[in-house]
Amino acid sequence: MRRALASSFIALSVAMGSAYAADTIKIAYIDPLSGGGASVGEVGLKHFQWLAEQINASGGVIGKKLEILGLDNKTNPQESLVQAQKAIDQGAHFLTQGNGSSVGAALTDFAVKNNDRNPDKQVLYLNYAAVDPVLTNDKCNFWHFRWDANSDIKMQALTNYMKDKPNIKKVYLINQDYSFGESVRTEARKMLKAKRPDVQIVGDEKHPLLKITDFAPYVAKIKASGADTVITGNWGQDIALLLKAAADAGLQVDWYTYYAGGAGGPTAIKQSNIPDRVFAIVEGVPNDEPAETQKIEQEFRTKYGTTFWYPRVYNEVYMLAQAIKDANSDEPKAVAAKLEGMKFKTFMGGEGYMRKDDHQFFQDMYIANLGPLPAGAKFDEEGTGWGWKTQGVVKAKDTELPTTCKMDRPS
């Protein structure tokens, strides 16, 4: 026993020694690489790895290489904190995460406490997809930055679009039972009431997060409610399986979603044979990307066989690289100071900016629907022959919502 302890101490100190001597900039990717969230978590990791490769191939940042540490948090907040600690012990200055606002809330608290207690081992939490508004409002802090439009912004854009659709009469809400799903349903109710008081809400469902393997009972309920439109913030397997069950039951409704583009979504939509009736609110549409971005899209698709889902990850990684260059250091505090208020030409070519008040990134948002592509369009989804088509654009300035954030900056 004593020998085992001693040898593990030696192993540990060797590992730590090498970590601190490293001349790489480590970004710890803490997201589900197993379980119900893995189908999106794996693809997210590929985005980061690929972008890091691109930057490293052109010389890295301030003479250092970017290195992505892929850490599996099983979509579990507790597990995420263990992984975050592991990342810090390995010398990471940057944590990035996106799947699950419950995880996001845990990580942002962790970053604050850690940075308070260990001024020499501070970290930034770079959030690319946890969209619970609270993270840039009541729970905002100096160490957190968010690149995805928050849930309220997305719902604002969706309902602005739905407002002018007279065929929407009965709406069904189905969401995951946790903080994010809750914020989607309350905002949807609130905004629909203000913009379309005539619309009737015929169902308001909350189901367990990433645990359902057969949505048939839920779809039967949607069907029975007589809804003509479904609004959902579901992601990961929860959206793919929901759409799959709807296809099996022959459910004919319009879908207003946040993440219908995720793994398995387009395949199920094609199977349902409901062209142009599934909408998603996104920050990028492959066929409307500027030419130089389409080159990236093509390279990524050729290499990994999947769509470049996360334009926001591109924005995040390149803005981080820029901030490190500007600060000429990868110290979290210095980098954060440079990120605040930074302006950036986004993946889609528009101008985006990191609002200083709450560390929320604003960019043009697109409402797109999935259906047969017009001639000349290059990119379909999951080999279905169908692709996303832009239906509406919301300018970055118009997505701004007020924040309650009172940012506490370290002196």
Place this chain on the structure above:
Amino acid sequence: MLEIITFSTLNGVLYGMVLFMLASGLTLIFSMMGVLNFAHASFYMLGAYFGFEISRRIGFWPALIVAPILVGIVGALVERFGLRRVHKFGHVPELLFTFGLAFVIEEVVQMIWGKLPVDYRVPPSLDFTAFRLFDTTYPAYKMFMLAIAIGMFVALLVVLNKTRVGLIIQASLTHPNTVAMLGHDVPTIFMAVFGAGSALAGLAGVIAGPAFVTQPAMAALLGPILFVVIVVGGLGSLGGAFAASLLIGLVQTFAVAINGSLADIFGASAADWFGDLGTVTVAQIAPIIPYFLLVLVLIIKPTGLFGTRET
């Protein structure tokens, strides 16, 4: 209303029958050997992965036969070379053995097939709409699952009631010691039952894989519900396992369809009495209802609905 009742019943019976395919083997093993086999759902997962692997090489129909047999062989080997050795040391080591085995199987599956769900699809020959009712379609594949599950149930009944092997198994369920004293080779019966039970779970996996999701977490998602089934059904009772499977399948599916909450029954004042609990709908607590049932049964009737003995 009629529509949702019809489809909830269909979905509930289907889910219940899949549960029974697993619970039947589990309850046989539990009653005969006294082993609560924590790895039983892992055999279901193995069935799904074997089915996936075989069906992409030689097709779905051969997989339907071959995969359960392979899983059965794995199960028999586990009993012969693992469980039988541990058996000497009593029930707790046996329990720990199966507990560990479940994790080992999950890890092995992840190593071979990865952590992502595999693309196990409904075979094209079954990929059509079975019928349309109230403007809702029902996939043929689910009818096929139902047919397989019912076929298996009938076969099991015949084997247990009409054959000599069945008689011995039934006798071992209630009087294991007496059967041994009569000169039957109880260890071999154990191995055969363990193997057959695993094969049934494997068969459930092969047919459930394409309908649900074939992923490394599928065993862990289904495992706990199985224990509810055998406890509620009662130890040593196949009929109990059958009734409990259907009951839980239907309860879970119908609970999803119900929107009522305490606030609807007691009026707006429920919020004052129950706090947040007052506004939670039945649909929201659907996943925990089986466990609530488990606790109730253990308190009120520890032998389960149809159970005859306690150990």
